[in-house]
Amino acid sequence: MLKAAVADYIPYTGEALRALVGTYNAAIWPLQFGFLAALLAVIIGTGGRVGTLCRLAPLVLAACWAWCGLVFYQRHFALLDWSAHHAGWLFCGQAALLVLAAATGTTVPQNRITRIVGMVVMLFALGAVPLIQWLSGLPLETFALAGVTPAATVLFTAGWLAGGSGRWWLWPVPFAWSLYGFVTGWALGYSPDMLPLPVIVILLVIVFLRRPAAANS
Amino acid sequence: MTSSDARLNRRAALGRIAALGAAAVLPRAFAAATPERLYRRIPVSGEQVPTIGMGTWRTFNVGTSESLIADRCEVLARLIEAGGTMVDSSPMYGSAEAVVGDCSARNAPPPDWFPVTKVWTSSADEGVKQIERSFALWRVETFALFQVHNLVGWRHHLPLLREMQQEGRIRYVGITTSHGRRHDELEDLMRSEPLDFVQLTYNLADRDAEERLLPIARDRGIAVIANRPFRRGALILRLAGHPLPAWAAEIGCDTVPQFLLKFIISHPDITCAIPATSRVDHMVENMQAMLAPLPDREMRGRMIEWLEAA
Ligand SMILES: NC(=O)c1ccc[n+]([C@@H]2O[C@H](COP(=O)([O-])OP(=O)(O)OC[C@H]3O[C@@H](n4cnc5c(N)ncnc54)[C@H](OP(=O)(O)O)[C@@H]3O)[C@@H](O)[C@H]2O)c1
Numbered sequence: 001m002l003k004a005a006v007a008d009y010i011p012y013t014g015e016a017l018r019a020l021v022g023t024y025n026a027a028i029w030p031l032q033f034g035f036l037a038a039l040l041a042v043i044i045g046t047g048g049r050v051g052t053l054c055r056l057a058p059l060v061l062a063a064c065w066a067w068c069g070l071v072f073y074q075r076h077f078a079l080l081d082w083s084a085h086h087a088g089w090l091f092c093g094q095a096a097l098l099v100l101a102a103a104t105g106t107t108v109p110q111n112r113i114t115r116i117v118g119m120v121v122m123l124f125a126l127g128a129v130p131l132i133q134w135l136s137g138l139p140l141e142t143f144a145l146a147g148v149t150p151a152a153t154v155l156f157t158a159g160w161l162a163g164g165s166g167r168w169w170l171w172p173v174p175f176a177w178s179l180y181g182f183v184t185g186w187a188l189g190y191s192p193d194m195l196p197l198p199v200i201v202i203l204l205v206i207v208f209l210r211r212p213a214a215a216n217s
Numbered sequence: 218m219t220s221s222d223a224r225l226n227r228r229a230a231l232g233r234i235a236a237l238g239a240a241a242v243l244p245r246a247f248a249a250a251t252p253e254r255l256y257r258r259i260p261v262s263g264e265q266v267p268t269i270g271m272g273t274w275r276t277f278n279v280g281t282s283e284s285l286i287a288d289r290c291e292v293l294a295r296l297i298e299a300g301g302t303m304v305d306s307s308p309m310y311g312s313a314e315a316v317v318g319d320c321s322a323r324n325a326p327p328p329d330w331f332p333v334t335k336v337w338t339s340s341a342d343e344g345v346k347q348i349e350r351s352f353a354l355w356r357v358e359t360f361a362l363f364q365v366h367n368l369v370g371w372r373h374h375l376p377l378l379r380e381m382q383q384e385g386r387i388r389y390v391g392i393t394t395s396h397g398r399r400h401d402e403l404e405d406l407m408r409s410e411p412l413d414f415v416q417l418t419y420n421l422a423d424r425d426a427e428e429r430l431l432p433i434a435r436d437r438g439i440a441v442i443a444n445r446p447f448r449r450g451a452l453i454l455r456l457a458g459h460p461l462p463a464w465a466a467e468i469g470c471d472t473v474p475q476f477l478l479k480f481i482i483s484h485p486d487i488t489c490a491i492p493a494t495s496r497v498d499h500m501v502e503n504m505q506a507m508l509a510p511l512p513d514r515e516m517r518g519r520m521i522e523w524l525e526a527a
Contacts, residue, residue, distance in 0.1 A: 019282035
């Protein structure tokens, strides 16, 4: 009943959303590979603590967020939902924050545990999210992929943030989107959008527990 | 059993339905003699409209997916085949207007095609743009009915819509609300503004409108469109495990959706109901509620009791 009540406020169905992602994927093909390669470089940079790659990471993520905001939301998703324009600007805002993060210093991860956890989440966003969609029977062309669609991009970014960006002000937008994504995904029966919230909650707990001692005092 | 108090007009069943193999989709009891389709008059003009139309919230918002558009075109084709002419949409419904426009172009709409949409913005300037966009999306020169959606910005839009009515681009002007919201404001507008139509929520479970709004509509000669006839499907789900009472057969109801629709359109002050569906079988099922007979006052009472006991 509650599910139906929530769905009542969403102007599209899960079927229409999947079809939209399919049309969008076809329209941007094969750019998905470019984004996936760039995100893989971010994982390698974080894992190997490669300074240049680490410094480039927020710029790569900024490009992903801006792409999702301008192309996915504003150009494609706005067809289904007028509120996509707002989401689009929110994503552009996060892109701007990531550029700011790139401009304001080093982002080489320090804490081993959070770095590993963050990498696992980034790998999950890149590889396991498509796998989950495949296992849930979604057709290949409708896969929501990291870098070009919101949920997996939010998830990947959360992994990177947990890995040690050290900037709390990069968390609110991914967290807010994960809440929205969870509610809409649940109401529409669209699993990819439901994934970020539980992962981000766990990440935030881990990041809080592993915060530097100085922050405790 | 037919309603004596309903201001119903009946047209003989048209050849179109027979040509489409109506016997196959009509309930067995109806196969021998095709029941009449039920129409209502629009008070302000006397024009007749079918008592069942179609809404498009969510169901027709399918973007540019060719396969989903083709499915929806099939749904619209069944509406037209069964004698339906009224389709209701809004700029709020994403791509629904574009999809209806596309499908109506493919389906060759009937001569009495009744396109209905809304303006939904608080800005006067944006309203002008939105209205023009709707003409382009629907691919029509004239809208049968243009409504102010949820009363938003009505002070700007009503004068503009009336101007367009004078110019012949819009035939009727109306205003909408839903979920039982803002009834006081709607009531004021029904009393003070010259409206041809109002759209509001009315169904077997949501009957608030009976108390004040429907009597005002009757007094002021305003046609009434009932939206959310199934509470967006929740009523059908709620009643799914409850077999219809035996007497439902007397009004030709085989299924819960038909039962719900017949209740709505048998109210004498309701002009039509606009259920939304994305499915051809549901459209066929719903359109059968447009066939005589309808429940009378006494049976309407029993329908309410049945719902309350369910
Ligand atoms: N403020 C406003 O102006 C306003 C507000 C609300 C609604 N409206 C208008 O009124 C229209 C109708 O309201 P609504 O769309 O909210 O809800 P509704 O028509 O009460 O219910 C639509 C739901 O019922 C299901 N359904 C339809 N026929 C069925 C059948 N025979 N068997 C089983 N399920 C069936 C549909 O699912 P399937 O797709 O699976 O058939 C759909 O999910 C809207 O589409 C819109 O045009 C206007």
